Amino acid sequence: MIASAHSADEKVYEISELSNEVKELRSAFVDGRSKLMRLKMESTIVKKVEEKGLEISTTPPKKIKVKARD
Amino acid sequence: MAQKRTIKRFEIPANRGNVYSADGSLLATSIPKYDVAIDAVTSSDKNFKKYIKPLCDSLAAFTGKSSGSFEQKINKARQTKDQYLLLARNLSYTDYMRFRNFPLLKLGAIRGGFVYDQKTKREHPMGGIAERSIGYERIDENGYATRVGIDGAFGKDYLRGETGSRLKQKIGKGEWKPIRDVNEVEPKDGYDIYTTIDVNIQDIAHHSLLGQLEKYEADHGCVVVMDVKSGEIKAISNLGRNKIGKYYERLNYAVGESHEPGSTFKVMAMMAALEDKVIDTSTIVDTKNGRKYFYGRTISDSHHGGYGKISAAKALEVSSNIGLATIIDENYSSNPEKFLKQLRDWHLDQTLGVSIIGEGKPVIPKPGDKIWSKNALPSMAYGYNMQLTPLQTLAFYNAIANNGQLIKPRFLKAVKEFDRDIEVFEKEVLVNKLCKDETLSQIKDILKNVVSRGTGKKLYSETFSMAGKTGTARTDYADIEAWKEDPKYVSSFAGYFPAENPKYSCIVVIHKPSTKVGFYGADVSGPVFKRIAQKIYTDTPLIDQIQTGDYNNELIANDFEKFNSISNKYKTIMPNLIGMPAMDAVAFLENMEVDVNIKLNGNGVITSQSVSKNIKLKPNQTVVLEAS
Incomplete structure (x- = not known):
């Protein structure tokens, strides 16, 4: 009885530690995700490659599909 | 009386749902944020004297403000017996952990005077973009709600979820143990919303x-x-x-x-x-x-x-x-x-x-x-x-x-x-x-x-x-x-x-x-x-569709045949390349069974070769080709 009460207490500590870890990971995830979202936006990329002399093409890419003759 | 002190009903807040864009990018989500303060009175004189300077240096390094201004503030708080001097607001968990490890604060609540307050904040990973349309829902202390955008409009029906509750009994280390093994009221997490935003x-x-x-x-x-x-x-x-x-x-x-x-x-x-x-x-x-x-x-x-x-x-x-x-x-x-x-x-x-x-x-x-x-x-x-x-x-x-x-x-x-x-x-x-x-x-x-x-x-x-x-x-x-x-x-x-x-x-x-x-x-x-x-x-790519053609061109077929027959015959012996297009000649030498160094001058038809035909090639030998 006492043993299982103690083991239940142990579990509570463990859960609280784990849920803190979840919080930390979640927070780290959102931080990372925010950074990524901003980095991958076209406007950011355009600014970054500007110094290299690259700019957005004014014509769309051409996709050539080759269809095999039957 | 005793029971009141050791048993308490805890609210279990539901996690608010996320708001996503059409392609699944995160537009709004809830994360824990922390306010950190210091109880300037609780620490012993010895600890306070010893750690105040390093603490202020750490604070200065974190905020970019001067260490002296923090020292002045904290000293004043200690004099005026201020038990809640706010140090930083809305810290992410990672920053909060940094604060926890600062000198003095490291000693904990009683010995170091570390006070914190955790709350859940709504974050927009896209930043200011579409903030108003993604929106938020804020409920003030009087229960009045401000509802903005998508997050506001769908808060009640979908995002909010339902708060649960659970009876708990006090155990050591400031923790509480649930009395029953299930929650009295299960919390229900909010649903996620997928918007049409691209x-x-x-x-x-x-x-x-x-x-x-x-x-x-x-x-x-x-x-x-x-x-x-x-x-x-x-x-x-x-x-x-x-x-x-x-x-x-x-x-x-x-x-x-x-x-x-x-x-x-x-x-x-x-x-x-x-x-x-x-x-x-x-x-x-x-x-x-x-x-x-x-x-x-x-x-x-x-x-x-x-x-x-x-x-x-x-x-x-x-x-x-x-x-x-x-x-x-x-x-x-x-x-x-x-x-x-x-x-x-x-x-x-x-x-x-x-x-x-x-x-x-x-x-x-x-x-x-x-x-x-x-x-x-x-x-x-x-x-x-x-x-x-x-x-x-x-x-x-x-x-x-x-x-x-x-x-x-x-x-x-x-x-x-x-x-x-x-x-x-x-x-x-x-x-x-x-x-x-x-x-x-x-x-x-x-x-x-x-x-x-x-x-x-x-x-x-x-x-x-x-x-x-x-x-x-x-x-x-x-x-x-x-x-x-x-x-x-x-x-x-x-x-x-x-x-x-x-x-x-x-x-x-x-x-x-x-x-x-x-x-x-x-x-x-x-x-x-x-x-x-x-x-x-x-x-949007322009799509051109073409069909594979019939390439039964006699000229091409003959050329290919010729190339093929030479390459099958000459594996280690120098062939006659004069008259051959430079492009073919180089490809030819590169594909031989012996590795030679090729030097090509010009790019038309081969006019001379440094090694005459039918000579056996040695590995790493240099062959100079002159082309028109």
Whole structure:
């Protein structure tokens, strides 16, 4: 009885530690995700490659599909 | 009594759902944030003396403020017995952990005076982009809720979830142990919401609007992009200017702001007249010399000297106020109801009923109203004496693009619990067919001509097509003298692209651009529209489909045969390469079974080779080829 009460207490500590870890990971995830979202936006990329002399093409890419003759 | 102290009912807050974009990018989510303070009284003199300096150095390193100012503050707090001196607000968990490990604070609550407060905050990973439309829900201490955007509108039904509760008993280390092994009330996490927002289009819309607002030092503006067939809003951006001239998502102008639309409404007026067959596109209207009296009031055209006698279609292309006012006044003044009924049938007098809270109400006056007069009808013909929100105007233009079917603009795709659909939103048709196909094609032709040769011709592009209507409306003109001193306009552009088989409709409205820079709809708002259209055009690959041909060319076959026979014969012995194209000769040597270094001068046909034919090649030997 006492043993299982103690083991239940142990579990509570463990859960609280784990849920803190979840919080930390979640927070780290959102931080990372925010950074990524901003980095991958076209406007950011355009600014970054500007110094290299690259700019957005004014014509769309051409996709050539080759269809095999039957 | 004892039980009260050791047993407590704990609320278990539900996790609020996330808001996602159409492609699954995170737009809003909840994360824990921390406020950290120090109890300056609790620590012992010894510890306080020992750690105060290093603590302040750490704080200085974190905040960038001087260490001395922190030291002064904390010392003062200790003197005045302040048990809660706030050090930092809204820390992320990672930063919070850093604070926990600062000198003195490391010793904990009792010995170090570390005080913290954890709360859950709503974060927008995209930052300021579309902030107003993604929105939030805030409930103050009195229980009053502020609901903004999608997050606000769907908080109660989907995102919030249900709070649970659980009885707990106190155990050591400040922890509480649940009494039963299940919660008394299970918390239910909120559902996730998938919006229709396309992050890429949103990004472009936001930045091109921002660019124009800055260029024209305008007060505020908005842009909305809508998918023609489904009514899904792909992008919505609302930017307003603050005191220091910076722009941020201030109010949801696109949804909430009813204003006089000006010339973009001429399209509705013209369409009504065409549908009623009171005019034809070729009916001649006399726009005089740019000034005309209507019931004791002058209506004028912006083009100096006027347009004279022009066709009805041309009147819309060049956006003649007199032209449209004349058409509507001549044909409907004896029976305004006929015109008004048309507008009502087109749903223009009602809100669209979009999901975001606070949609502006349209104003379409009728006889008997305070703002009705003999001049009401000709004024309405060019978008005055009435009000619409940008979104309502857009929905109408979208209907033109969508073959006359008016659909409700939609912000939500689905509500999900993980990957299970809770609710999926389908398109909602408001009016199945606005008008006859004939009227529709006439209007579409005119809208295309506006861009190719009318008021929007600066926007014309050879590579991609678009159709639309410019608008330059006066605003804040109640005091006409003050207005003349400092004229204010609303510049807009509404339309769709491509002109044939439209895919997206779009509206751009910019309020009060600096008239020193410019104010015409085509100059101020048009470029934002064009930029978005161009962006979508350049992002969509052009597909060319070709079939594999029959390559039974004798010349090629012979060449190939020759090459093949030499390469099968000469594996380690130098062949005669003279007369062979350099490209083939190099390929040939490279494919031999012995590795040689090739030096090629020139690039035509081989004229000489440093190693004569039939000599056995040694590994790493250099062969020099001269080509013409």
